[in-house]
Amino acid sequence: MSDSTPRSSRAQQRIDTQERILTAARRLFAEVGYDRTTIRAVAAAAQVDAGLVMHYYRSKEQLFALATRTEMPSVTGETAEEIAEQLLDRLRQSLIDEPIGSLAALRSMLTRPDAAAEVRGNAHADRVKVSKAIPGDDGDLRAAVISAVLIGVVVGRHLVKLDQLADADPEEIVELLRPAVLSLTKADPT
Structure with a gap:
């Protein structure tokens, strides 16, 4: 047989x-x-x-x-509006699909310099692109704030499991953040 x-x-x-x-x-x-x-x-x-x-x-x-080690797709938009939407789409995906490799680095970033470096490295390339699309002199700061907010939401949902945030519909979270991200990128909310 x-x-x-x-x-x-x-x-x-x-x-x-x-x-x-x-x-x-x-x-x-x-x-x-x-x-x-x-x-x-x-x-x-x-x-x-x-x-x-x-x-x-x-x-x-x-x-x-x-x-x-995680490979995040780069932000490819050219305008503030395109970049804002790409960041919100990426956030939506991170809220739906638990990004386990990223979560491993995020959980350890406060005690492991290499984990903090991994988180910073992943955010750096996007921050540069986002910063360039934001008009004005404060683009770097605005891009860093956007990065911190998006990281915070992912940490709050998946690692800290904050009340309401852990079980909220990802689409609802994204829609709550949309005005803030559009404002921070100085995108036209049309």
Whole structure:
């Protein structure tokens, strides 16, 4: 009797195991932060031996760095109006789909300089683009305030689980913030 399901190659099994470990690490770093996440806990969650975690990732620091690395799509708009809408769309998506890698960095950013650097790095490219689209001399400050507000809303919803915010409809949150984001970008709210 032959088995009709193809067997995974060793290389594919290794890739699958590494991804399982990384997924477990992201979840644990997001749930309990860097300090309370252990290699043993990651291994147990990924259903592998702790030695295998160390074999693939070398250290907790390297595992954390990979688990919190996120690729955010760049803001591509040219006008303040386009950028405001793109930022609000991104916020909407972050409220709907829990951005686990970003949450891992956000949970640990106050105690881990590398996590704070990851959060700053992700926000920096957008801040530059947003700042350029805002007329006037205070574009940098306005862009930084927008970034802080959007980060705060995501943290409040997913990590702090603030009353009302945690269960609110993402569309309602975005609509409440729309006038503020449009005002901060000096976009024409037409």
